[in-house]
Amino acid sequence: MEPVNILLQQLRDIARASIEMLPQxxxxxxxxLLTWGIARGVQALLSRVMSGSKxxxxxxxxxxxxxxxxxWVMGLMIAAVIVFPNLTPSSILAGLGIGSVAIGFAFKDVFENFLAGIIILSRRKMRIGxxxxxxxxxxxxxxxxIRESHIRQTDGQLVIVPNAMLFKNPLTIRTDQEVRRVTVICGVAYGEDVDASRDVIAKAVEGCKSVVGEKPIQIFAREFNSSSIDFEVTWWTGSKPVDVRQSRDEIVAAVKRxxxxxxxxxxxxxxxxxxxEPLSLAQQGEGDQ
Structure with missing residues (x-):
């Protein structure tokens, strides 16, 4: 019966300690509960303050x-100190520090993407669209x-990209400006007049609707190719990929015409x-034709 008595005594001690802790x-x-209300209030206040920001x-x-x-961290620390008076804020912070190091090593890639997302969001470049x-x-x-970006490719497929990749690698923003410069190569025969050909090409490009008139149109003789004099035809149009394709189609058709x-x-x-060696050419007779 001695083990049973010991067990009962331990249960009585636990019950007594629990009752004594009820007020705490x-x-x-x-x-x-106060922490929950304060957290909601702080978030609502912050949302109202930032509503007019960009x-x-x-x-x-x-x-x-x-x-x-x-x-919530502050509220949980206060509640823990109330329930366990032997705890001190310094010991809690020390425990959180050790835990955060362990979590940091375990979720290195997650935190890397998280921090990259914060930096990307704080930039003015790379907007939606x-x-x-x-x-x-x-x-x-x-x-x-925060941790990823969604990219819709031109063929309709959606690619989910980790933000760390966009942050650590060179990123080209094709629509950073409203217009983009486009270049095509056009060749004319060696027997043609270079200056006259340049004028014809320039007038054809100037007459296209997709060309932005405020930007210069540049036509340069580029090189002596194997069977043609090649011109570099450069103009400005909308920066979206579909704008570039439509404009290139219009320019090529207009220059050819x-x-x-x-x-x-x-x-x-x-x-x-x-x-x-010289080649001998045999002429066919009338009977062979």
Whole structure:
């Protein structure tokens, strides 16, 4: 019976200690309820303050989340000290520090993307709707979250990209400006007049609707190609990929039409064959034809 008596005594001690802690537990519960209300109030106040700012919605939500976490950490620390009087704020902070180091090593990639997302959201560049290219992924930015970004490619597929990749690698924002410069190569035959050909091409480009008139149109003779004099035709149009494709289509068709109307030849590739020994040509007789 001695073990049973010991067990009963331990249960009585636990029950007595629990009863003695009831006031402390009640106060801790009240503290947690107050913490919940304060956290909601702080987040609402912060949301109202930032409503008129130009911060991105995801960044506003992040600040509200951080404010709520801070209030809850403080409230939990106070409740823990009330329930366990032997605890001190310094010991709690020391424990949190050791725990945060362990969590940091375990979730290194997650925190890396998280910090990269904060930096990307704080930038003014790369807005929703921009067309970007990074590490072979090209498309329209649909969403910028804390840890990832959603890119809709031109073929309709959605790519979810970790923010660390967009932060650590060169990122091309194709729609950073409203217009973009486009270049095509156009060749004319060696027998054609270079200056006259340049004028014909320039007039054809100037007459296209997709060309931005405020920006210069540049036509340069580029090189002596195998069968043509090549011109570098440069103009400005809308920066979206579809704008570039439509404008290139219009320019190529207009230049081809203008050169044809002016009688200027766009040559096929020519090949000149040279033989070491002379060739004898046999003429067929009438009976062989």
């Amino acid at each position: 537990l009640a106060v801790a519960v009240v503290v947690l 911060l991105r919605p995801s960044l506003k939500e992040l600040f509200e989340l951080f404010a709520g976490i801070f209030v 921009d067309h970007i290219e990074c590490e072979g992924i090209e498309g329209e930015v649909k969403k910028i979250a 203008a050169l044809d109307d002016a009688g200027i030849e766009i040559p096929f590739p020519y090949r000149t064959l040279t033989f070491k």
